[in-house]
Amino acid sequence: GQQVMQIPQYQHVQEGEDFTTYCNSSTTLSNIQWYKQRPGGHPVFLIQLVKSGEVKKQKRLTFQFGEAKKNSSLHITATQTTDVGTYFCAGPRGGSNYKLTFGKGTLLTVNP
Amino acid sequence: EPEVTQTPSHQVTQMGQEVILRCVPISNHLYFYWYRQILGQKVEFLVSFYNNEISEKSEIFDDQFSVERPDGSNFTLKIRSTKLEDSAMYFCASRAALGLVYEQYFGPGTRLTVT
Numbered sequence: 001g002q003q004v005m006q007i008p009q010y011q012h013v014q015e016g017e018d019f020t021t022y023c024n025s026s027t028t029l030s031n032i033q034w035y036k037q038r039p040g041g042h043p044v045f046l047i048q049l050v051k052s053g054e055v056k057k058q059k060r061l062t063f064q065f066g067e068a069k070k071n072s073s074l075h076i077t078a079t080q081t082t083d084v085g086t087y088f089c090a091g092p093r094g095g096s097n098y099k100l101t102f103g104k105g106t107l108l109t110v111n112p
Numbered sequence: 113e114p115e116v117t118q119t120p121s122h123q124v125t126q127m128g129q130e131v132i133l134r135c136v137p138i139s140n141h142l143y144f145y146w147y148r149q150i151l152g153q154k155v156e157f158l159v160s161f162y163n164n165e166i167s168e169k170s171e172i173f174d175d176q177f178s179v180e181r182p183d184g185s186n187f188t189l190k191i192r193s194t195k196l197e198d199s200a201m202y203f204c205a206s207r208a209a210l211g212l213v214y215e216q217y218f219g220p221g222t223r224l225t226v227t
Contacts, residue, residue, distance in 0.1 A: 100157060
């Protein structure tokens with residue numbers, strides 16, 4: 001079945017350092033979504049990427065979708081303690097745009 | 113801002129008992145989902161529901177599970193005979209029908225503990 005893999009599983013940084021998480025799919029994706037889950041919270045949608053090679057920015061967050069539409073990355077510049085949480089990528093299951101396969105997530109902790 | 117709500121926030125039940133988890137999706141959304149997340153693990157798709165029927169389900173969603181939209185607002189997940197391994201956080205999510213952004217809005221979750 002479709003696999004969505006994320007690395008690293010954990011990342012601990014000092015406040016102000018940069019952070020990147022990578023997502024790889026075993027199949028080509030029509031789109032990829034990123035969600036953030038704060039400790040004890042629920043997933044919250046961050047962004048959706050659709051086009052090959054697409055890059056989108058949200059303040060200190062930069063999202064990229066690979067040319068082959070099989071990988072994606074999320075980069076946070078100058079992390080803050082508010083960035084703490086687990087970042088999940090999610091792709092459509094089996095070609096359907098209405099159900100998601102989540103990666104295992106990257107847990108980011110930030111030391112103030 | 114509209115949000116998905118779920119009740120109860122925490123449910124403790126004995127193995128073999130039936131539980132019903134309740135969700136109120138965002139009012140103008142037409143696609144509804146249940147996911148589960150075992151502690152410390154990834155979010156796993158269970159089932160999607162559209163137009164009063166299941167549109168997709170995962171291999172986790174076996175005969176012990178069922179979903180229902182009994183009225184115009186509630187969306188429920190029933191587990192007929194709970195097992196220890198059903199202990200997890202269960203998230204309901206909903207999605208608007210229109211547009212090219214397939215953003216799903218998640219509820220706060222119900223933590224199910226099976227003893």
